[in-house]
Amino acid sequence: MKFTPIASATLLTTFTLANPALAANPEHTRQLLATKQCSRCDLTDAGLVMANLVGADLSGADLSRANLSRANLMGADLRGANLMGASLNGANLTGANLSGANLAAADLRDTFLSQANLVGTTLVNANLLGAVGLPNYTGNAEDFYRWGMAEAERDNHQRALDLLNQALAMKPDYANAYLGRSMVQFNQGDRLAALADSKKAAELYNAQGDQMGVKVAQQVTEGIEQLNKPKERRPSFGENLLGLLQGLAGLALQMGYI
Structure with a gap:
């Protein structure tokens, strides 16, 4: 038997957006996977599960509702990116630059955030259960x-x-x-x-x-x-x-x- 310190006030549930959205621009998806250079690309709803995006330039990209579960984004440039409602469950964001990014309602469960830059990042209603390496200023x-x-x-x-x-x-x-x-x-x-x-x-x-x-x-x-x-x-x-x-x-x- 054990104490059960239920933290119902956390309510860190990932929100599912109700309105259907357009799929990612296929050319932009191919460009990202081929070159890892996709600044300001339209990657809305992109399927990027387990993608190798080490050091990728995704600054200003629209990744809203994208599936980046278990993707390797180590050292990636995500400055100002829109990741609202995106799934980053188990993703490696070690050393990534997320300054000014929008991670509202994103699924960040079990992500690795050591040495990540989260200055000015929006984390409203983000699910951070199991996230490792959260800096104090978050x-x-x-x-x-x-x-x-x-x-x-x-x-x-x-x-x-x-x-x-x-x-x-x-x-x-x-x-x-x-x-x-x-x-x-x-x-x-x-x-x-x-x-x-x-x-x-x-x-x-x-x-x-x-x-x-x-x-x-x-x-x-x-x-x-x-x-x-x-x-x-x-x-x-x-x-x-x-x-x-x-x-x-x-x-x-x-x-x-x-």
């Missing part, structure tokens, strides 16, 4: 918190921990992130770290005058402390503590704490 502490809790829901505990650490680096007094990280650490089996974070969350909620937050964090702390005791020293309800903690996680979700 979001605020609340964004990284939501992304972290969404990863925790998928049992991607290490990614969740990394994102929550980024949230706390940006906002060291972020009580929700401490409580969320406590639950992730609990799921990883690190009860001592989970306990320290739940206590820190309670301290911060108290300092911020959030008494409901204090109550939830203290109950989580008490539950973890009981589970840290040998079985014979636990109270009679000890075997139900994990269920209790799951219930507290649900309460924390309802109150907006996770």
Whole structure:
């Protein structure tokens, strides 16, 4: 059994555009695949699954709704490109230049974004679950918190921990992130770290005058402390503590704490 820190507030679902669109210009598609030079090309709805586009020049190109799943776009120039609603699921965007690009409602699940330039990039409603290498400037502490809790829901505990650490680096007094990280650490089996974070969350909620937050964090702390005791020293309800903690996680979700 485990905490289930459901992050329903993330709502990072990729939007499907309802209106049918014209297909990509076939000449532009051939040009791209043959030369990797297609600045300002019309590649709307193009099928480019697993395409080798390393270093390609796609600056200003229209790639709206294009399927670039698992494409290799390492080092590609995508400055100002329109990728609205595009699928980049599992794509390699390491070192790509996406400055000023429109990635609204794009599917960026499990993409590799290390050293990518995302300055001025539009990421509204983009699905970033599992994305690796998100630079801090792509979001605020609340964004990284939501992304972290969404990863925790998928049992991607290490990614969740990394994102929550980024949230706390940006906002060291972020009580929700401490409580969320406590639950992730609990799921990883690190009860001592989970306990320290739940206590820190309670301290911060108290300092911020959030008494409901204090109550939830203290109950989580008490539950973890009981589970840290040998079985014979636990109270009679000890075997139900994990269920209790799951219930507290649900309460924390309802109150907006996770």
